[in-house]
Structure formats: structure tokens, C-alpha cells
Amino acid sequence: MDRRRAVDVLIVSLGSTAGLRRADEDLGRSLERAGASMILATAERPASMRTLMLTDLAWARAARAAARAALAGLERPPRAIVYSSTTAALLWPQPGAIRFDAPSAANRRGRHGLWQRPLERLRLRRAPLLLPWSEGGRDELPPGVGARGRTLVLPVCIEPSSPVEALAPRAASEELGARDITAITYAANPSKKGLDRVLAAWREVRAGRPPGEELLVVGTPPGELAASGLVPEGEPGIRVLGALAPRDYRALVRRARVFVCAPRREDYGLAQLEALADGCRLVTTPAPGPYAALPIARALDPRLVDDDLALALRTALEDPLPGYAAAAREALAPFGREPLDRLVAERLLPRLLG
Numbered sequence: 001m002d003r004r005r006a007v008d009v010l011i012v013s014l015g016s017t018a019g020l021r022r023a024d025e026d027l028g029r030s031l032e033r034a035g036a037s038m039i040l041a042t043a044e045r046p047a048s049m050r051t052l053m054l055t056d057l058a059w060a061r062a063a064r065a066a067a068r069a070a071l072a073g074l075e076r077p078p079r080a081i082v083y084s085s086t087t088a089a090l091l092w093p094q095p096g097a098i099r100f101d102a103p104s105a106a107n108r109r110g111r112h113g114l115w116q117r118p119l120e121r122l123r124l125r126r127a128p129l130l131l132p133w134s135e136g137g138r139d140e141l142p143p144g145v146g147a148r149g150r151t152l153v154l155p156v157c158i159e160p161s162s163p164v165e166a167l168a169p170r171a172a173s174e175e176l177g178a179r180d181i182t183a184i185t186y187a188a189n190p191s192k193k194g195l196d197r198v199l200a201a202w203r204e205v206r207a208g209r210p211p212g213e214e215l216l217v218v219g220t221p222p223g224e225l226a227a228s229g230l231v232p233e234g235e236p237g238i239r240v241l242g243a244l245a246p247r248d249y250r251a252l253v254r255r256a257r258v259f260v261c262a263p264r265r266e267d268y269g270l271a272q273l274e275a276l277a278d279g280c281r282l283v284t285t286p287a288p289g290p291y292a293a294l295p296i297a298r299a300l301d302p303r304l305v306d307d308d309l310a311l312a313l314r315t316a317l318e319d320p321l322p323g324y325a326a327a328a329r330e331a332l333a334p335f336g337r338e339p340l341d342r343l344v345a346e347r348l349l350p351r352l353l354g
Helices: 020-034 052-072 116-126 136-141 195-206 222-228 246-255 272-275 293-300 308-316 325-331 337-353
Strands: 009-013 038-042 078-083 097-100 130-132 181-186 215-218 238-242 256-261 281-284
Touching: 009 020, 009 052, 009 337, 020 038, 020 078, 020 272, 020 337, 038 052, 052 078, 052 097, 078 337, 130 337, 181 195, 181 246, 181 308, 195 215, 195 256, 215 246, 222 238, 246 256, 246 272, 256 272, 256 308, 272 281, 272 293, 272 325, 281 293, 281 308, 293 325
Parallel strands: 009 038, 009 078, 078 097, 097 130, 181 215, 181 256, 215 238, 256 281
Antiparallel strands: none
16 A cells, blocks of 8 residues: 655544535645645545434544544654544544534533533543634533643634625625525524524515515425425425535525524534625524624624514615625634634644644
């Protein structure tokens, strides 16, 4: 077997969603721009399981297999390992830094995290470095982990999917009324994302809107939603598109006036931040969890953050604030590639390799 020379950083990517895969790829490119060599080991998607406990076990095993294969292909061990998510680190073959949006202690409560939570605490205590995506994720670390001095908040890179100057002239000037998709939502996990609440709000608002307007639902197979009864097949005003390639999905977001969601818990809000970056107005309910997009949405237009989702959606469509997209881009500046590259080069890499 051909074996590569040792690299500086091995990233063990869970890759269970397109957003996680993209975040890991962005981190790898940022490390390379900082002068480090790296390889990305991505877990193979396991078969679907009936419970969260079994699902996490299957993904943890897949991450361990990916890490072992990558380590076996190196002449010497990497100088550092980064496990992307606490699930990826649960069965690690050797210790490394852990990057995460939220710990299992916060999003696997009760019976859903019976075996994950105690093992996660052990891994978090042994990790040389903890890399939460947000301050909220850091604050949800379980007590007794002893994270002080071992934590660096490392956000995910958020940028427009197309340069602003390449957008249509009216879109570039923030005239969002020119967009031809009324609303879009991402619901890869329909229950957690509150798709039922989004649909109820849309149906209420659509009753008084011009015919032909649509809500696009992305991330969940049409047959699954039809079988659940959430979206009867052929219901007017709702189009279910299923899973899309990231490029195709972001192309739709660039055409949408509103991104609407009602999460029951939000570990970060990656889809919401991307929607803001692409000029959508974010309509959302408040939600527990380290919801990084929530304070930004409130600062941009507090009327669009409301438990009365129908009221917020109607406001976004009928009484939009001017300059919203430009203000969103300014608010997202700390999430841009250049500041994150500086963070990786000046603070992350020295701690990983020091």
C-alpha cells in the first residue's frame, strides 16, 4: 500500500449533512492557505437507524473507520487531529481537537443520549482543544469538562454563494421584490426544523396573497412528506424539492424573497446564515440552543422574529424594511473568509501544532 508522508492536520469529517461537509472543506482550505498541510477523512454514510442512540453509534463507528483508514495511509502520525462534531470523536482511535456546533449534553437529552452524554464528557475532558462554532455552543459544554483555556470559538465561513456584483442589477441594489420565489425553507429534519409550523403559517398567509406564489421546501423527500400527511401530494402553493446539490439549493435561495423557519431547537442556524448572505429576509421563531442567526435576525428587523410566524411572514412580504440585505452582509462580515483565515492562521494553527 502506498503511504503518504505525515501531514500537519487530519480532519475527521462526519459529513452527515451538506452543511457539515461544506464547513469541514472550508476549514481544510483555510488551513492550507495558512501554510499547513491537511487531509480530510470523511465518514461513509451508514444505514438509517430507528433511534437517535443507534444513529449516533452508527455515525461514530463510521467516523472511527475513516480516521483509522487515514492514519494507516500515513508514514507518520499527523501533528494534529480535528474531529468535526462530538459524535465523530466518541469512538476516536486517538485524542484530538473537537469542533462542534452543540454538545450532546444539550441536544441529546433524556433517553436519546443515554450512552452518548457520559462518553462525550470523557472525550471533551481529554481533547487538547475544543472548537465550538459559537459562544452559545461553548456555553452549553457540560460542567466538569474543564474547558477553560482549551477553547477557541471557530465560526463556520459564511459568504454569498455568488458575488454581489454578479447578481441581477435590482438584486444587487437590494430591490428584493424582483425575486421570483416568494419563500423557501430547509427541512432536512422536519420535526426539529418545525416544518409543520412553517406550513401552517404559509397556508394562513397565502390565503390572502396573489395566486401562483409558492413556498419551496428543500431537504426532505416529497414522498416522505406526503406519507406523513404534512404536505398532501399536489397541494397548490407548496413545492417539495427534496435534497438538492448545494449549488442548486443556493441558486434557489438567491431567487427567494424570504427564508422562513420555525426550529424547535437550533444548534447554529447555518441555513439561515447562508440565506442572509444571499439576500433573503429571515423570518423565524425564537428557539432554544446556540442559534447564531437569531441575534442577527433580531437586529436586522425584530418584527420578523416572532412566535406568531404567520404575522412575521406577512410583515416580511408586505412591509419589508429597505436596505435589509446590505445590513445583513455587514452583520455577517465576521463570518467571512478573510477574518476566519486570520483566526485560523494566527490563533488556531499555533495551538494545533504548538
